[in-house]
Amino acid sequence: MKKKQSKKKTQNKKKKNYSETTAFANIEKTSIPPTKPKRSSSGIPKYVADRMARRIFFTAGIPTILGMSVFVVSYIIVTRNIAEIPPSSTIAISALFFLLGLAGLSFGILSASWDKEPGSFFGIENIPMNIQRAKAAFKPATQNFEDKS
Structure with missing residues (x-):
């Protein structure tokens, strides 16, 4: 058993210590050349x-902010004794604004034109085409291939 240990010690002594310059000198020669990223x-x-984000900001962001501000305005009106507002109407008006924001989110996504040109102001003509694109995105790839041929 002692002989085996002595062999291990002699093997460790045979290893050479390379400096950093010699250890990394050939790394550029062996590395894989960079490839161009594939466009997806x-x-x-x-x-x-960007067009979708702008439309979503206006059609969903503004109603959502109004939905949150209903609580603040209602609180100010009730605490200053300007009017008596029931809590259920505050919640109903706030919910209406939040639902309007949800509809605006869908409208902002579906009405954006995929052309380089921005299209019309409201983009209503793009909605049916974008709904078809969304439906095609959820189909399996084989079914999309069969539809095209």
């Missing part, structure tokens, strides 16, 4: 995403 056509282009 499945994502939403940036100009379309």
Whole structure:
């Protein structure tokens, strides 16, 4: 058993210590050349995403902010004895604004044009085409292939 241990010690002594310059000198020669990133056509282009974000800000953001501000305005009116507002009407009006914001979110996404040009102001003509795109995105890939041929 002692002989085996002595062999291990001699093997460790045979290893050479390389300096950093010699250890990494050939790394550039053995590395894989960089490849060009492949463009994916499945994502939403940036100009379309920006257009969607602007529409969502106006059609969903403003009603959502109004929905939150209903509570603040109602509180101010009740605490200053300007009017007596029942809590159920405050909740109903706030819920109405939140539902309007939810509808605005859907409208903002579906009404955005996928063309380079921005399209019309409201973008109502783009809604049916974008609904078809959304339906096609949820179909299996084989079914999409069969539909095209």
